[in-house]
Amino acid sequence: MRRAFTRSAETLGVTIAGPEFWGWHGRTLSSRTEHPGRGACWLRLLSAPQDKGAGKIWEGNRHAAAVFDGRVHKPLLHDITQSNSDGYAYRAELHEYVTERVCSPSPVLRAALAPPTSWWESLRADLDHVHAAPTDRVAVRQEWVDRTVPRFLDIPGPRITDWATAHGDLHTANLTTTTPYLLDWEGFGLAPVGYDVAMLLAYSLLTPAFAHRVRDNFPVLKTEPGRIAQIIVITELLQSASRGDHPELVPVLRLLATELS
Missing domain, CATH: 3.30.200.20 (Phosphorylase Kinase; domain 1)
Structure with missing residues (x-):
C-alpha cells in the first residue's frame, strides 16, 4: 500500500x-x-x-x-x-483538502458533541438535496433485508416502500465540526427513506444527548418509513458487530430494536 x-x-x-x-x-x-x-x-x-x-x-x-x-x-x-x-x-x-476536524475519530460517537443550530440546518439542507438526487446506484437491497433481518432480530424483514438516494455511511467520523462537510461517499445509492439519519442515530446511541438531537432534527425517524430504516440499520450494525466491528454497540442496538418492533 x-x-x-x-x-x-x-x-x-x-x-x-x-x-x-x-x-x-x-x-x-x-x-x-x-x-x-x-x-x-x-x-x-x-x-x-x-x-x-x-x-x-x-x-x-x-x-x-x-x-x-x-x-x-x-x-x-x-x-x-x-x-x-x-x-x-x-x-x-x-x-x-478540508481543514475542519471530523466530529469523531470513530464511527461510534463516544464523547459529548453539541453542534450549533446552524450545523444541523446545513446538514438537513444537504441531506434534502442528496435524497432528491436521481441515481441508479443501490445501497440497500430488499433481498438482503429479507434474508438478514430475521437472522439478527428474529422478526420478518420489513418491506421497503419508500426509497431515496442516501449518502450511505453517515456518522460523525464522516462529518466535520463546523460546516459540516460530508465525507466518504463511496457507498452512496438508493436506500430506505430515513436511512442516513437512522445510521447517524445508531452510531450515536452511546451519547444520549446527541442521539436526542438527531431525533429532534429529523422527524422522519418517528414515521413508519423511519422505523423501517432504523430496523435495517440496526441489522447492518449487528451483522458488522458479529464480524468484530464495534461490539460495544450491540446492547443499545438491541434495546432500540425492541422499542421499534
Missing part, C-alpha cells in the same frame, strides 16, 4: 505532506499532500484484489462527484489514477 501510495502521488504530481491515515481494515491509505497548482489536497488510495477492483464502492466517489460536487458540502474530487501491482488493484483519488 505504501509503495502504491508513493507511486500514485508521483503520477498525480503531488508531494506527501502529512501523516498517514489508514481506513477500515487497512483497505484505504490517505494523507495530506501538496499540489503545485491546487495547494493542499487529500490523497486517498483504495485497494482491492485485482479481480475485485470494480463495482459500486470502487466507483462511488467518482459517481458522487459527478452528482454532488458544488451542490452540497463535500470535498471536490480533483483527479483519479488507477494501477495494478502484485495481484492488487489500486485507485488513487485526489480530493480537496
